[in-house]
Amino acid sequence: MCTIFNLLQVLTTNSSEIHCLTSPHEEATVPVTVVSSGMMFPTVNFTFDDWETPHIDAITPSFGTDGTVVEVTGKFHHFSVGYVQNQVSLTDP
Numbered sequence: 645m646c647t648i649f650n651l652l653q654v655l656t657t658n659s660s661e662i663h664c665l666t667s668p669h670e671e672a673t674v675p676v677t678v679v680s681s682g683m684m685f686p687t688v689n690f691t692f693d694d695w696e697t698p699h700i701d702a703i704t705p706s707f708g709t710d711g712t713v714v715e716v717t718g719k720f721h722h723f724s725v726g727y728v729q730n731q732v733s734l735t736d737p
Contacts, residue, residue, distance in 0.1 A: 666692070 655663045662678065669692040678685045701718040708714070 666690075 652667070653665045655665055657663070671692055671694050673689050673691045675687045676690045677687050699719040700716060702716075704715050704717075705712065
């Protein structure tokens with residue numbers, strides 16, 4: 645289990661990594677606590693930084709059917725030029 649306040653969802657784990665998803669948060673440094681099998685590990689800090697947050701300017705087209713290619717434009721400071729390393733999800737409201 646990971647804890648960043650109540651802003652975290654654990655996605656995957658293995659013997660050396662925990663992959664977690666944070667919820668939106670204003671810029672701040674917050675403590676991160678990891679608990680595994682009842683053992684608490686030393687707390688470290690995580691910084692929510694607006695510079696790290698992607699800023700979406702447009703999604704085109706705004707509608708389509710299965711198989712529609714969607715273009716997302718904006719400022720993405722850490723997107724990789726290798727498309728397989730980026731993830732974009734569409735969810736139902």
